[in-house]
Amino acid sequence: MGTAEPHVATAAQSQVDGFHLVIDALKLNGIDTLFGLPGIPITDLARMAQAEGMRVISFRHEQSAGYAASIAGFMTQKPGICLTVSAPGFLNGLTALAHATTNCFPMILVSGSSEREVVDLQQGDYEEMDQLAIARPLAKAAFRVLHAEDIGVGIARAIRAAVSGRPGGVYLDMPGKLLAQTMDAHAGRGSLIKVVDPAPRQIPAPEAVQRALEVLKGAQKPLVILGKGAAYAQADAQIRSLIEKTGIPYLPMSMAKGLLPDTHAQSASAARSYVLPEADVVMLIGARLNWLLSHGKGKTWGGRGHKDWGGQKFIQIDISPQEADSNVRIDAPVVGDIGSCVSALLAGVGSSWPMPPADWLAAIAEHKGRNVARMAETLARNPAPMNFHSALNVVRDVVKANPEAILVNEGANALDFTRSIVDMYRPRKRLDVGTWGVMGIGMGYCVAAAVVSGQQVIAVEGDSAFGFSGMEVETICRYRLPVCVVVLNNNGVYRGTDVNPTGGPDAAPTVFVKGARYEKLMEAFGGVGVHATTPAELREAMEAAVRSRKPTLINAVIDESAGTESGRITSLNPAAKKK
Ligand SMILES: Cc1ncc(C[n+]2csc(CCOP(=O)(O)OP(=O)(O)O)c2C)c(N)n1
Ligand SMILES: [Mg+2]
Secondary structure, rough: OOHHHHHHHHHHHOEEEHHHHHHHHHOOOOOOEEOOOOOOOHHHHHHHHOOOOOOOEEEEOOOHHHHHHHHHHHHOOOEEEEOOOOHHHHHHHHHHHHHHHHHHHOEEEEEEOOOHHHHHHOOOOOOOHHHHHHHHHOOOOOEOOOOOOHHHHHHHHHHHHHHOOOOOOEEEEEEEHHHEEEEEEEHHHHHOOOOOOOOOOOOOOHHHHHHHHHHHOOOOEEEEOOOOOHHHOHHHHHHHHHHHHHOOOOEEEEEHHHOOOOOOOOEEEHHHHHHHHHHOOEEEEHHHOOOOHHEEEEEHHHHOOOOEEEEOOOEEEEOOOOOOOOOOOOOOEEEHHHHHHHHHHHHOOOOOOOOOOHHHHHHHHHHHHHHHHHHHHHHHHOOOOHHHHHHHHHHHHHHHHHOOEEEEEOHHHHHHHHHHOOOOOOOOEEOHHHHHHOOOOOHHHHHHHHHHOOOOEEEEEHHHHHHHHHHHHHHHOOOHHHHHHEEEOEOOOOOOOOOOOOOOOOOOEOOOOOOOOOOOHHHOOOOEEEEOOOOOHHHHHHHHHHOOOOOOOEEEEEOOHHHHHHHHHHHHHHHHHHO
């Protein structure tokens, strides 16, 4: 042991580099997981983060890492972090960043980039791209850090932008040189910021609450619609209490399913097409009147033509003051965080709020009863080959027996049928394609859901949908995650029956290789693959997967003629509008 060694160690310790400042800033703010894909200039950042005790989840494609980060943000209310390399890696992550912004999920895309002076003179650097400019219109906010002493501020600003107010995707640009910069360790530590109250409560104005209560009081046929904003808010007890104390029937949007159990007596899901045009006062809680709610107008809402408004009055609870009147008149906007708004309404409702008129509740019950009975009949059939209903009847039972399991869902028919057939029992357990109806979220969501929650994950995937992120089954196997993927395989996009009208050798644009053996993909990486052609085989395989918690892919062979064009949104195809 030489006498010089302690001196060298002290000198090294007195300096800190950009890598460690980034890691320390994230850890200081309770961020313990990175989703990403390594390469220049962020490989060492990933390595050092792991060495410093962070969970680093490496993917096979940045888009999956980005989707993972976005849904981790939704589940935890902490920004999910996605780490990518410059230009192509950055672009691969960008879809997920835009998705996070659109869906109001807090996420930070941290991307390495090449040096400013070369990029700005367009001198052709390795993976050169003006990333900040490209990210800005797709993100809620976009920042770049150039100096090590600004890393603390950069990360604090990114966290605040991602989670405060209406959450969204944030871009954080880190030129490679920044990570290697060093500074005095003491000053570096002092420059980091632990963000105080990153998502401050926003208390609604008392008069806005009063106005909403007045509108609600006048209702003969009230209805509540719960959106994924309500699920995100983690105000589960208050929301349930408001619904139960007022006795108002409610509809959950897709990712709000389970906020109250779908089997709740007040759920009007099975009478959706009856309650939307009939309701006279609709209270939206964290739900936007976008295309998923037919923009609040048209025939769905009792309007005569497709642009006509129905006669409803709307109360809208939303954190963004700009949301109201986006599509139709909002009579009573209540602006604030969902928890504070719902609590304020609850206080105003008190203990003697009158139940909605009995004839409204009876009419809903009648429609529900009829539709539920019809569905039960369809589910009980056991056709050969298996169809969406008989397969999803199995998934429905398995989810019922495992209510803590997280359900990931994408596809067209595979999405629509699952949403209506598989009941959810707990909040934030259903994760799906969201506002855009985007394909490709599947395996990224599965990885994040399993990593963040430790719970069993069940993914119901159309065969086309699965293909967008299928290679991530290796990631699932590598991290030994309890994920059971069920591919509803109907040989194609919507259906497997299209043919090339010319009779030529190319397949039709919507069909795939017939009888594809997706389960072998999982076997290739050491997971369990199952080929299931009957509901009994599917049930056995799903139950085994849940019992063993082993990565499993079940190729559920579905009648290739069972689906419909675009699932339930056939009418959005341009050709359907051509009369
Ligand atoms: C990124 C992206 N690309 C394309 C689409 C268009 N699209 C909607 S659903 C779908 C796939 C539907 O097929 P599948 O997943 O097999 O579901 P199925 O209806 O057959 O059950 C596609 C390609 C999309 N929504 N998102
Ligand atoms: Mg399909």
